[in-house]
Amino acid sequence: LPKPYAAEKIGLADAYALELFYYYGTKEVMPDLIQYYGDIAPGTLSVTSVEGTASGNTKVTVQPSISSGNSYKYKTGASITAPTYDQSLTSGWTVWDGTSDITATTGNKIGIAEVDGSNKCKKYGEATVASKA
Numbered sequence: 001l002p003k004p005y006a007a008e009k010i011g012l013a014d015a016y017a018l019e020l021f022y023y024y025g026t027k028e029v030m031p032d033l034i035q036y037y038g039d040i041a042p043g044t045l046s047v048t049s050v051e052g053t054a055s056g057n058t059k060v061t062v063q064p065s066i067s068s069g070n071s072y073k074y075k076t077g078a079s080i081t082a083p084t085y086d087q088s089l090t091s092g093w094t095v096w097d098g099t100s101d102i103t104a105t106t107g108n109k110i111g112i113a114e115v116d117g118s119n120k121c122k123k124y125g126e127a128t129v130a131s132k133a
Helices: 015-024
Strands: 046-051 055-062 073-075 095-096 108-114 122-130
Touching: 046 108, 055 108
Parallel strands: 046 122
Antiparallel strands: 046 055, 073 095, 073 108, 108 122
16 A cells, blocks of 8 residues: 555545545545535625715625725625625626715615626625615
């Protein structure tokens, strides 16, 4: 047996090493080898909505600050289904710069998602809209 207790990375194509892992449980499994099943929740954003500057607008603030290389998208409605981690947010989501007022109806929900360069959701948060009358 070639070093069955060594802590080395197991390639998926390396069936023998993977077999050793199952039998001995001593090989280190790296994060890129782990497969997840089911929906994974994205990171959390704290979203607040206050009256905006113009009628029908809301001013939204988001914490924590956006990660480098990412952008925001938003969706409003009476109810919103929260996206899952790495879900592609293209249809029904609007690009937001993080500072501009958003047109929305008081009492509706607003969901803010932080997406990567491929429009995949990384973080999400929502709030109840408070827009200027």
